[in-house]
Structure formats: structure tokens, C-alpha cells
Amino acid sequence: MMISRSDGFIASGSHRLLRALSCKLGVILGALCCFFSIPALAQSQNDSLQHFFLEQWTTRDGLPHNTINSIVQTDDGYLWFATWEGIARYNGRSFTLFDRSANTGLPDSGIFALHASSDNTLIAGGSRGGLVRYQHNQWTPLPVAGALVRAVLQDQQQRLWIATESAGLWRQEPDGRRYRISGSSGLAYEAMYSLAESQDGKVWVGTAEGLFLVHNNHVRHFQTVDGLPAGPVFSIAINLTEQTIVATEQGVFIGDEQHGFRPLHPELNMASSALYVDDSTLWVGTLSDGLFRYTSTGLEALGTDSNKPANRILTLRKDNEGSLWVGTNGGLFRLRNAPFTSITTQHGLADNFVRTVLPLSDGSVLAGTSRGVAHIRNQLAEPFDRPEPFLRESILSMAQDQYGQLWLGSYAHGLLTIKPDGSSRLFDRNDGLWTNEVRSILPAADGSIWIGTSRGLNRWHQGQMERLDMEAGLPGNYIMALYQTSDERIWIGTGTGVAYWQDGEIRTLDLFSQDGAEFAFGFLELPQQQFLWMATDRGLVRYDLNTGGLAIIGRSAGLPFDKYFQVIADQQNNLWLTSNRGILQFSLQDAKAVLNHQKSRLPFDHFSEGDGMLSAQANGGSNPAAALHPDGSVWVATAGGVVFSQPERLRSFSAFIPPVVIEQVRVDGVLRQPTGPLQLAAGTQRIELHYAGLGFVMPQHIQYRTRLVGFDSDWVERGQQPYAELTNLAPGHYTFEVIAAYPGGSWSEQTASLTFTIAPHLWQRQGFWLFILVWLSLAVLLLFKMRLRRLELAAFELKRQVAEKTAQLQLKADHLEQTNAEKSDLLEQLRLQSEAFAKQARQDPLTGLANRRVFDEVLLQEFNRAKRHQHPLCLALIDIDFFKQVNDRWSHSVGDEVLIRVGQSLQQQCRTTDTVSRWGGEEFALLLPETGLPEVLQLCERLRHQISQLDFSDIASELSITVSIGVAECSDSNEADRLLGLADHALYQAKEKGRNQVCVSP
Incomplete structure (x- = not known):
């Protein structure tokens, strides 16, 4: 399609020449949740469609129907979609359906028209003339309109306009009186499609017989003499200069009531069905030619496969975060910015399975795929301009030396070097390589080239090929990573450990001491720091280059999985870890705090398919599998193409403050309306509150804080948890508040709140x-x-x-x-x-608690009583983590004081009916009669947190203590010893999972 520049709808109408440009991409509608970058013209100087990607929702994702007739966003932040099977409300994570029911008052589930007014009111119209108003979580039926409602509009005077399929146009006054609009020029019973109001209060009406204008009960019909073609007007929009734009069967037209209408652009001559004006941009949806964007810089197109039903676009809407929502008869689409942009076969890659990426000094990037090398410039890929058949094979590794010479390692054909003058040489087994499978390449500072293969390590230096393997001191022959640190040591990552080469010798590290780590996939040394970071199969390991000390950030610090391939540092002092299950980003400062025991958990962001990646699988076992571009962007090789992210752009996503709403309240399992104040009965035990931050760009990354006024003294960090549970509250008045924010962004200024009162019992x-x-x-x-x-x-x-x-x-x-x-x-x-x-x-002589003998007597007594009366009984075994290190590092006297203070903390938190004893050594036992498992777990979490906050600075300045707790409930156990065994097994699980946690026996 040739798209030329014409008079822009934003300007006053002066004709200007546009440069020719076309960008039409195919959209694969059958693949759910696949995202595409769209190379196109810039919308402004700082925003282009190449930063957008497309995603789709259908009935498989929760929509009640695949035809989306209308889209609106209410002031509270919710998105609403009109379908033939009801209204779907979307909070960024899930859809809530409202259809024909006593709750909504709709006479039929088929909804065609939606309108959101400025007072956070939703008006919906549909089949059988049904009309309803939604406000303050309440649905109010309105008098039916007599026929299918095609469009609704609330004007500046709060009058409601109702356009129907066959019953004409109606205007309902604020007092409820309703009038039919007609005139000598028509507008009696025409099929109507759209409504729009201008700033001066005039209402434009699109019908099957053309365009009408209604003002002060006067109706004007615009016909061919006014520049419009005969036939229907499907959509109407009004731009910033108060010009009216209409979508017709013969294209898009622009004009006003004084000067008539003219075609907007010669290329917009196809049947157009939906319009949306967004500041200086016009979006045009068509019946069979996809989506168009028209700006002052020109026209660009996002086409679709004409054989797919989703080619028919029915409605368009931009949300508060700038994402464009497209309603079609084949599902819901969204075009939006994302943290990551994918470059795939659609952009020129020979294959989407990418093993290695290499940024070059000229700003371009080489990508090694399973079908050769691609050269990426301006986010478009093309085959690398070398004729060697080698470059069409699977590429595992790449490097560029100090002379500008490229080194490319393949899966089965050895190592190829290409000089800047274009000359090349191939190295293989015949030249001394251990094998032709080359997984890593390192140009060293002394001019030598280190080559890691699946069978050993080679060094090419001064025309000689040396061989190194396990006999030379390597921990393994499968070499995956090579790196040179500032002290000129050559680091070697293998499948069975890490070694380094220095002064002609190979020395190994005890990597296995770090949670059993063996595989080392990538290395990183930060400038002017003394540490080497290693991506391993047990987490991120830090090595002190001066002292030789090792430390690890793994699952015990909160990492979601074990295996990581590459560690990258960006220009904002963040670290990026790639893995088979997505990409993690966290601050270097937080990582240091965890390793220095200043934090127990590492805060991080986890990016995957929902963030612009075609596949969350970042590849490893080859190098470099990820790299930092000179412009500051992070590039990663994945199973779904090359993805890149500009860390600076992530701030723009955090700038939006998502509004937050309380969606659902359950009181002792019974659903209640989330509007207060709620009056709750005496004895209320459990209140569940579900809330949502209404952000749609990165909903899975939204953070929450809650506060229960009347109970909490400060905000409680909830992370990404979209619910809170309140249990065993005393009678009284409370207000639950919640705020939300994107990572690194500001918190909501307006809180979502719910006030409730728990009545007291008579004796209370x-x-x-x-x-x-x-x-x-x-x-x-x-x-x-x-x-x-x-x-x-x-x-x-x-x-x-x-x-x-x-x-x-x-x-x-x-x-x-x-x-x-x-x-x-x-x-x-x-x-x-x-x-x-x-x-x-x-009595235990040290802690003053009951000793083992007393506890055994009480356990047998309470166990028999619980069995006899069928009362609940729980047992918790508590073990101080790493207690031996306390004695070894600070002395046994400090250890005794730790035992005394932990015992006092346990005694303070327990009831007089509970039995707390010193079980032996650093273990304590807690017997809780008449107490169910949920209350015991809550108590144990409180004990675990309190003990972790104990202050030992008066006896040891750096001492902090955590405990692991195993809990068992007397249910199926027939013997007291069995209950002890279950609790001991749960304690073992807590230790095995990383300590400082509570585990329950299954």
C-alpha cells in the first residue's frame, strides 16, 4: 500500500505534502498472548510504534464473547467491554461479568453501547432496548428504548441521548422525561450507529442514511452536496480544532457544518468502522483492512490477515496509560508500550531461537541463531553480509577483539574469524580444537584467544593452539563461560565448577560450597569494585577478588528459581539475571544488603511474556547470552527472538500511579458488598478483602500497601499480593485502607478504603x-x-x-x-x-522453662484429653537457625544469653494454658491445647518475626537470630509420639527450604 501525505486533520486544513511511508504487519490471531513490535513512523519525536506490541484476549482468556461492541474506561480506572453475552469489567488481571440478572436489571445479555460520564457513572444499552446505569457498585434499570440501543451519550446538560436500531433517536431529560428527536429532513426510524457531542453542545448522529446534526431541536442532514458519500456513517469523532471526522463505507471524511466535508486522506478510502481521537492522533479502524494511525507526520497501517474475522474493527479506545484497545468481532486487542521489545523472524531473523547476542561498536547488534548470524540495525534484522555457509549454521558464541576482528563459534563447524577487511579463517579439529562445538570465546588482553568447547579449553596465541583439560587442573571439560577480570585472571565456567588461569596455572574454586552450585554460565566484574559475580545453577554467587570469599543469593534470599545464565549490570546500578523462566532485575544496593545480612529477602522485578517477550525462556550455555548495549539497553537471547529493554524507559511505566479499588469482601466466607460502612456481627472471625491496582501495562508488577486504622500503626507492605486477611479482631470500629504503585513509582494519593464495625457480644x-x-x-x-x-x-x-x-x-x-x-x-x-x-x-536451669520431663507429661495428658473430647491440639517445634555459629563466633556465654532471650520471647507470646519448654540444645517445644492450625500458624509467624527482631547489640553488635518452626496438628495421630514425629518432620522441611520459615506437616 502506498501511503502519501495529505492535509492533516490536526491542522487548520492547509494542504501539506507527506512523504510516502507504509508499514503493514501481519497479526497471527490464532496465537494467544503473542506480542509483536511494530516498526512504523514516530507518533512524536520521542514515541514510535516500534516500542509497541500487540496482544489479544478471547473467550479462552475470560471474555464472555469474542465480539467487542464498545469499550470505555470509568473514572475509577476500570475498563468495560460490551459484548453479546454481557458486560465484562477488567482490572488488569481478570474479567468480571455482568449479564442479565436481577442484580443488573438488564432484559437481555446482548450489550452494544457503553458510555462513561464524568461522575464515574457507566450507562449501558443493548438488546430489547435495555438500558441500565451503574454507579457506586449499584445497577439501576432505566426505561427500555423499544429497540436495540446502538449508542448512548450523556451531554453537557446531563441529558441522555439514546440512538436505536429501529426506534429512532431519543433524548431523556435529567428529570426522566423522554422525547423522540425527528425533523423534516428525516431522522425518524433510521438505523443509527454513533453519537458525538461538540464543545458548543451540538450532537452529531451517524445513521444508515448518513450524518445528522441536532441542535435546539433542529435537525440537519448532511448529504452528497456537503461532500459526504451516500450511505451509512459508522463512527464520529471530534478533534482538537472542533472539526468533525466521520467513518463511512467509502472512507474517512473531515469537515464542519459551515464548510462541509472532504476526504481526510486519499489512502483512507476503504470502509471504515471506528474512530478515536487522542490529542494529535487519529486512530481508524476498518471493516477489512486493519488499523490505521494518522498524525501530523503521516499515515501508517497495522493490517491483519483478511481471512481472519478479527479484521472487522468495531470500537477503539485509549486508556489512562496510553494503551490503545481495539474491539473486533474476533476478540479484544491491545497496542501498547512494554518493558521489552522483541525482534523476531517478522523483523528479519532467520530463526527465533537465539543463543547469543553481541553489540558492536557502531551501535548494531549481531544475533547468533540456530540458522546463522543476523545483523540488527534500527531494530530490523538482515542476514550477516558474509558469504560463508558457516554463517547459516547454529551459532553458539561470538566475540570481537581489540583489533575489530570478529570470532564466531558454531555448534558443529568450529570457529570462524572475520577480519575488518573481510578476510576470514576457519578453525576446527584439524587445527587443534578439542571439538567443533564452540560455546564461549574470550579475546584476552595479551592478544590471545581463549576458546571454550564442550570437550575442553583451547588457547590460540602467536599462531599456536594450546589445549587444556581436566588433566591440566580444570574442574570439568564442558566449558560454557570465559571472562577476564581487571587483575588479568582468566575465569573459566564449566559444568562442574569454576576455575581461573593465572601465571600459567589453573586454580579451582569451591563453588559447590554455595548451596551445591556446579554450573557457571556467566561472569561479571563491575568497574572499581572488588567482586566477581557469577550466574550459576543455584543462584547468583559473589566472589571477593581480594580475599577469595564466596557468598550466594539463592532461594533462601527469595529468588524464585535456581538456574541463571547471564548477569548484566545496567547504567542505573541494577543487576539483570536471565533464566529459563524470565528475566529478573534488582538493584545492586539491595543485592549487597542481602549478602551483608542487612536484608533477608531480595526485592526484584520478574519480567516474562506479559512484558513484551515472545518467550520467557532466555537461553544459556553459550556466550554472551545477554549483553549491555553502548546506549544503555539490555539485550537478551531467548527462544522467541532477541529482546531488549531500555532501563531508562522503565521509569516511564512507573510514573503512572494506578488507582486502586476494593473489589470483594468476604466475612466468614460470606460475600458482602465492598461499600461501607459495614456492620458485622459479634464473633466475626475472618474478613477477606480483595483489591486491585487498576494499571494495565504491568499489572503483575503492581505493589500494594494496606493499613487497618484502629489496629495498624503504619502501612503494611503486601508486595504483589492482591488481598488481605484479617482474623480475630476485637469488637470496634475499623477502616481498611489500601494504596498501590508500580515498582519504583509513587504511591496512590487517594486510598481505597472500607469502614466496618464489629459488634460486641452481650458480655463485651x-x-x-x-x-x-x-x-x-x-x-x-x-x-x-x-x-x-x-x-x-x-x-x-x-x-x-x-x-x-x-x-x-x-x-x-x-x-x-x-x-x-x-x-x-x-x-x-x-x-x-x-x-x-x-x-x-x-525446670530447665538455664531458661527457667519447663524441661523435657514436664513437657512429656503434659503432652501425654493433653493428647489424651484432646482425643477424648475431640478438641484441637497443636504442637510446634522451634529450632534456632545456625546456633552453632553463635557459639563458635561469639562464645557459649553469648549462646546461653540467646537461649534465655528466645525462651523469654516465646513465654511472653503464649497463653497461660500453653506449655513452653526447652526441648534440648537450641530447640524449644510449644504445646497449644484448644487451638486450631490457622491460629497456631498465625502465632508461629508472629513468633518467628518477633525473634528475628530481637536486639542483641548489648552482647554482640552484629548478632541476629532467626528460627525455623515445624507445626503438626493432632488429627489422625493415634499416639503422642506420632504427633512429635510429624512436628519434627515439618521442622526438617523448614530447614531444608532455607530456614527462617514455618512449615506444616502434611
Whole structure:
């Protein structure tokens, strides 16, 4: 298609020549969730379509129907889609369906028209003339319109315009009165398609008989004499200069009521069905020719396969983040920016399976694929301009030496070197290579070339090919990575460890000591730092080049999986890790904090297919599998082409602050409306709140914070968790608040909140206890008076008897006084000694807790009681992590103090009915009768967190303690020893998974 420049709809109408340009891409509609970069003209100086990619949703992804009739976005941030099977609301993660029901009041699920007004109100119209209004989570039915509603519009005077299929055009006043609009020029019963209001309050109407304008009950029909073709007008848009643009069967026209209309662009002469004006851009959807974008710089096209039903575009809409949503009769599409851009076979690659990437000094990039080398310039690829058949084979490694000479390693044909003058030489087994499978190449500072193969290491130097293998000291012969550090050591990554070459000798590292790591896939040394970073099969390992110390960031620090291929540092002090399951990005500062034990978990962003990658599988075992481009972008070889990301551009995604909404509330499992204030019954145990940040570019990366006013003193970090659970709240008034942000972005200024009140039980009410207190006081007073009277009567008799026997008793008392005193002293001494011996026999002398003997007795007693009465009983075994290191590093006296403080912390958090004992060594046991597993897990998490926050600075400045906890519940266990075994097994699982966590026995 030739697209020439014509008069722009943005300007005042002056004719200007446009340069010819066309960019038409095929869209594979059958592949779900596949994204495409679209090389095209720039929309502005800083934004071009090559940064956009296309994705699709169908009924397989949650849509109720594949035909999308209308799209709007309400002020709260939700996207709404009208389909023939109801209205779908989208929050960036999932669709919520509203169809014909008593809740919505719709007479039919078929919805064609949607309109979002400025007061966060949604108006929907569809089959059988159905009309509803949605506001404040409530659906309100409106009087039916008598026929299919094709378009609705609420004007500046809050009047509702209703365009129908066969019942004409209606205007409903704010007071509910409704009038049919007609006129001498027509507009009686025509099939209508669209409505639009201009700034001066005039309403444009697109019908099957053309374009109409309604103002002050006057109707004007625009016909061929006004420059419009005969036939239907499917869509209407008004640009920034108040010109009206209409989509017809014969193309797109622009004009106004004074000067008439003219074709917008000679190439926009096809049947057009949808329009959307976005500042200086016009988007045009057609019935069979795909999507067009028209700007001051020209016209560009995104075509589709004409054999696919999705060629018919029905509606267009841009959301608050600048993404364009395209509704078709074959599904929903979105054209948007993404953190990553993919370069695939559509852009010139010979194959999408890319093993290695190499940025060149001229700004271009070489990509080694399974079918040869591609040269990428301006994000378009072409075959590398060398004639050798070698370059059409599978390429595993690439490098460029200090002289500009290229070195290319293949899977089966050896090593090819190409000089700047174009001359080349091939090295293979006949030249001394161990094998023709070359997986890594390193041009060293001394001019030598190191070559890593699947059977050993070669060194080409001064015309000689040397061989090194396990006999020379290598830990393995499968060489995957080579790297030279600033101290001129040559680092060698193999499938069984890491070694380095220095001064003619090979020395190995104990890589296996780092969580069993063996494979080393990539190396990185940062300028002016003393560390070498290694991507391994157990995480990211850091090696101190000065001291030789090793440390690892792995699963125990929060990494989601084990194996990583390449580590890259960008210009913003972030590290990037590639893997089979996506790409991780995190700050170098956070990585250092984890390795220095200042943080226990590593915050990171995880990028995959949802972020612009055709495949999340980043390839490894070849080098370089990822690289930093001189312009600061990060390039990665994947199974779905070459992907790249400009870290600076990531800030633009974080700049948008996603609005946040509370979507769902469940109270003790019962669904409630998420609008407050909620009055909750006494004894409410569990409140679940589900919320969503309404950001659509990177919804899976949105972070959340929550705060329960009346309970929390500060915001609680929720990470990417879109829900919160509140349990066992005391009666009272609460307000739950939630805010959201993209990683690195600002938090929501407006919180989503829900106020609720939990009623107290009768005995929890203040008046109840006041009544009880008054009643008891009166009863006590009455009893006191009755008793006092009886005592007065008995007092006289008592005095007489006392006087009579006083003399007799005085004699005996004098005799027994001394004897009784001696006996009392002896008995008191025996009692005190007995109590001391009993206490020593049942108490741990160090911590003061119950000892193992007491715990065994209580366990048997409580276990039998729980079984007999079918009451809950849980057991938790608690072990101090790495306690031996405390004794070894700080002394046993410090270790004893740690045991005492941990025991005190456990005792403080437990009830008087619970039994806390020192089980032995650094282990403690906690027995919790009458307590179910959910409450025990909550208690254990609280204990684990509290212990990790204990301050030992008064005895050891760098000392911090964590614990691992195993929990078991008395359910199917028939013996108390079985319960102990289950808890011990859960404790072992907690240790095996990395410690500092709570595990439950299955």
C-alpha cells in the first residue's frame, strides 16, 4: 500500500505534502498472548510504534464473547467491554461479568453501547432496548428504548441521548422525561450507529442514511452536496480544532457544518468502522483492512490477515496509560508500550531461537541463531553480509577483539574469524580444537584467544593452539563461560565448577560450597569494585577478588528459581539475571544488603511474556547470552527472538500511579458488598478483602500497601499480593485502607478504603458489666447485713465462753508455745527444701522453662484429653537457625544469653494454658491445647518475626537470630509420639527450604 501525505486533520486544513511511508504487519490471531513490535513512523519525536506490541484476549482468556461492541474506561480506572453475552469489567488481571440478572436489571445479555460520564457513572444499552446505569457498585434499570440501543451519550446538560436500531433517536431529560428527536429532513426510524457531542453542545448522529446534526431541536442532514458519500456513517469523532471526522463505507471524511466535508486522506478510502481521537492522533479502524494511525507526520497501517474475522474493527479506545484497545468481532486487542521489545523472524531473523547476542561498536547488534548470524540495525534484522555457509549454521558464541576482528563459534563447524577487511579463517579439529562445538570465546588482553568447547579449553596465541583439560587442573571439560577480570585472571565456567588461569596455572574454586552450585554460565566484574559475580545453577554467587570469599543469593534470599545464565549490570546500578523462566532485575544496593545480612529477602522485578517477550525462556550455555548495549539497553537471547529493554524507559511505566479499588469482601466466607460502612456481627472471625491496582501495562508488577486504622500503626507492605486477611479482631470500629504503585513509582494519593464495625457480644458491652457490677454490689450488701446481724447475736455468747476458757487455755498455751515454735521452724525448713527439689526436677536451669520431663507429661495428658473430647491440639517445634555459629563466633556465654532471650520471647507470646519448654540444645517445644492450625500458624509467624527482631547489640553488635518452626496438628495421630514425629518432620522441611520459615506437616 502506498501511503502519501495529505492535509492533516490536526491542522487548520492547509494542504501539506507527506512523504510516502507504509508499514503493514501481519497479526497471527490464532496465537494467544503473542506480542509483536511494530516498526512504523514516530507518533512524536520521542514515541514510535516500534516500542509497541500487540496482544489479544478471547473467550479462552475470560471474555464472555469474542465480539467487542464498545469499550470505555470509568473514572475509577476500570475498563468495560460490551459484548453479546454481557458486560465484562477488567482490572488488569481478570474479567468480571455482568449479564442479565436481577442484580443488573438488564432484559437481555446482548450489550452494544457503553458510555462513561464524568461522575464515574457507566450507562449501558443493548438488546430489547435495555438500558441500565451503574454507579457506586449499584445497577439501576432505566426505561427500555423499544429497540436495540446502538449508542448512548450523556451531554453537557446531563441529558441522555439514546440512538436505536429501529426506534429512532431519543433524548431523556435529567428529570426522566423522554422525547423522540425527528425533523423534516428525516431522522425518524433510521438505523443509527454513533453519537458525538461538540464543545458548543451540538450532537452529531451517524445513521444508515448518513450524518445528522441536532441542535435546539433542529435537525440537519448532511448529504452528497456537503461532500459526504451516500450511505451509512459508522463512527464520529471530534478533534482538537472542533472539526468533525466521520467513518463511512467509502472512507474517512473531515469537515464542519459551515464548510462541509472532504476526504481526510486519499489512502483512507476503504470502509471504515471506528474512530478515536487522542490529542494529535487519529486512530481508524476498518471493516477489512486493519488499523490505521494518522498524525501530523503521516499515515501508517497495522493490517491483519483478511481471512481472519478479527479484521472487522468495531470500537477503539485509549486508556489512562496510553494503551490503545481495539474491539473486533474476533476478540479484544491491545497496542501498547512494554518493558521489552522483541525482534523476531517478522523483523528479519532467520530463526527465533537465539543463543547469543553481541553489540558492536557502531551501535548494531549481531544475533547468533540456530540458522546463522543476523545483523540488527534500527531494530530490523538482515542476514550477516558474509558469504560463508558457516554463517547459516547454529551459532553458539561470538566475540570481537581489540583489533575489530570478529570470532564466531558454531555448534558443529568450529570457529570462524572475520577480519575488518573481510578476510576470514576457519578453525576446527584439524587445527587443534578439542571439538567443533564452540560455546564461549574470550579475546584476552595479551592478544590471545581463549576458546571454550564442550570437550575442553583451547588457547590460540602467536599462531599456536594450546589445549587444556581436566588433566591440566580444570574442574570439568564442558566449558560454557570465559571472562577476564581487571587483575588479568582468566575465569573459566564449566559444568562442574569454576576455575581461573593465572601465571600459567589453573586454580579451582569451591563453588559447590554455595548451596551445591556446579554450573557457571556467566561472569561479571563491575568497574572499581572488588567482586566477581557469577550466574550459576543455584543462584547468583559473589566472589571477593581480594580475599577469595564466596557468598550466594539463592532461594533462601527469595529468588524464585535456581538456574541463571547471564548477569548484566545496567547504567542505573541494577543487576539483570536471565533464566529459563524470565528475566529478573534488582538493584545492586539491595543485592549487597542481602549478602551483608542487612536484608533477608531480595526485592526484584520478574519480567516474562506479559512484558513484551515472545518467550520467557532466555537461553544459556553459550556466550554472551545477554549483553549491555553502548546506549544503555539490555539485550537478551531467548527462544522467541532477541529482546531488549531500555532501563531508562522503565521509569516511564512507573510514573503512572494506578488507582486502586476494593473489589470483594468476604466475612466468614460470606460475600458482602465492598461499600461501607459495614456492620458485622459479634464473633466475626475472618474478613477477606480483595483489591486491585487498576494499571494495565504491568499489572503483575503492581505493589500494594494496606493499613487497618484502629489496629495498624503504619502501612503494611503486601508486595504483589492482591488481598488481605484479617482474623480475630476485637469488637470496634475499623477502616481498611489500601494504596498501590508500580515498582519504583509513587504511591496512590487517594486510598481505597472500607469502614466496618464489629459488634460486641452481650458480655463485651460496657453497659452489661456495669449492670452486673451493680447487681453484685447490691447482693453483697444484703448478704453483708444479714451476716452482720447473726454475728452480733453470737458475739455475746462467744464473749462468755471465751472468758471462761481463757484461763484454762492460757496455762496450756504457755506450755506449748515454745514446743510449737520449734516444730514450726522445722516444718518450714522441710517445706522449703521440698519445693526447691521439686522445682529443680521440673525446670530447665538455664531458661527457667519447663524441661523435657514436664513437657512429656503434659503432652501425654493433653493428647489424651484432646482425643477424648475431640478438641484441637497443636504442637510446634522451634529450632534456632545456625546456633552453632553463635557459639563458635561469639562464645557459649553469648549462646546461653540467646537461649534465655528466645525462651523469654516465646513465654511472653503464649497463653497461660500453653506449655513452653526447652526441648534440648537450641530447640524449644510449644504445646497449644484448644487451638486450631490457622491460629497456631498465625502465632508461629508472629513468633518467628518477633525473634528475628530481637536486639542483641548489648552482647554482640552484629548478632541476629532467626528460627525455623515445624507445626503438626493432632488429627489422625493415634499416639503422642506420632504427633512429635510429624512436628519434627515439618521442622526438617523448614530447614531444608532455607530456614527462617514455618512449615506444616502434611
